[in-house]
Amino acid sequence: MSFRKESVCPLSTENTVTDRTSDGYPTGSSGTGVYPFALVLRLRVLQVVCGISALVMGAVAFIEERGDLNLAFAVPAGCATVLAAAASIHTSRGFSGYQPSTCRTSSALRFLGPSLRVAAPLAVLWAVACSLHATLVFHAIRTLAGTSEAKSELSETVVVLAVTELTLTAITILAVLFILRIDCRYDPD
Structure with missing residues (x-):
């Protein structure tokens, strides 16, 4: 029989991983979920890898487009x-076990970190990153659609x-x- 070790953070001291929900996430003995820290960490690493890859592709595009x-x-x-992503990993509530959020219950920033002091800068960082990605989508679609003068100069490398x-x-x-969904779903506070 093959067992795969799952790294999870119990949401309280009495919870242990005993069962799985229908979507494959572990549940605790009292029915509350167990925060899937290993999955979140994998997704954060994926974001770092995508960020570095985008940085390299942007540098190549800068050279290619003169x-x-x-x-x-x-x-x-x-x-x-x-x-x-690095700041989110660094301030994660999973490295030393789950830490309850000190943000107010009605705060929209609760999922970003254990305190408002951490959540506010993370919200700004992610807002900047997402807005830059939205700008990049606009420019990439505009490049692929091309204008009449740009189509003649559009190289295969730029399309790729x-x-x-x-x-x-x-x-x-x-x-x-996906991380936002996980954080909102497993926020017991």
């Missing part, structure tokens, strides 16, 4: 993503870069949404 700041928006988007940057942005944003 200094035009079109697809090169991937450079600041990648930097912001790496910074936001635009598609790659769109893919990296989609993966990054999906990971953000």
